Amino acid sequence: MKALIPAAGQGTRLYPHTHTKPKAMVRLAGKPILGHILSSLAETPIEEVVIVVGGSMQDQITEYATELFGDAFEFTFVEQERAEGLGHSIYQAESAVRGEPxxxxxxxxxxxNGYKQFLDAHDDCRPTDGSIGVKRVENPEHYGVVGTNDRGTIEQLVEKPSEPISDLAISGIYIVEATGMLFDALQMLVEEDIRGADAEYQLTDAFQRMVEQDCDLTTFTVENWYDCGRPETLLDANRVLLNRLETNQSNGLEESVVVPPVDFGAGVEIVNSVVGPNVSIDDGVQVENSLVRDSIVGRNAELLGVNLEVSIVGDNTTVRGKPDHLDIGANSSIQL
Incomplete structure (x- = not known):
């Protein structure tokens, strides 16, 4: 089985941070989002990973993946030249994936809890043409949803329905055995120009086409997931992962207090400050006379005399003064 990671999205909900890096390279809890995904995949039997990239910053993804995970996986990179939705992104990987689970x-x-649990759940569903992770939610109209019969077989899939067919939200993890039928369905959407309400080709619509072609699709339960495409949920994921993962310490503490969990990059200097809990600090950061908690601080940033909480600070940013909540992109300088 291969893994396929669509990582070509523009990440508009994470502006200004994604002006200078792909969404998958935004850092939390010690590494980029992509690093957490690949680390989790490394705990499974999967050895081949296909990543869909796009845009002018795609080299950041290819270089990071091959340099840090080249010993764990055989990588194939395919390009999505135009951002036309998740279904379109998956369709670009046809030559690398068709015919294999x-x-x-x-x-x-x-x-x-990582991807191994999902592979185990999929195995429990066999024989099946594919399985989709779902979770019961209170506001299904904000998600793709599935309707199932008494045997748990999927009968219908709808993307963000105004009148939800169920409260089973698609959680963003899919395991497909019948990849030929998946790519046939995606090809049909593209050739007939069938788009969703947002004018994009939807992966949900492709799975609906598979159901209409008598594919046997089932579900498995996902307990918790974090949509890291939004600042608030990115910070939520940072808190959870910092509490679960082993964090790095800093040798650059001077008259300062660290309240765990905090993850420090290399070359970090903390002077006369209190840092933590739930703080991720990238390489080369300088913090002086500050209080920092529940935040993500980018590479080579400077925090000088600030009281920072529930904030995301971009790379190469200098913040002076006493702000409380910030969402600042890279290469910025702010004095308050």
Missing amino acids: VLIALGDMLFE
């Missing part, structure tokens, strides 16, 4: 892991979604 695949686990599709969205490039901005993290799961609390």
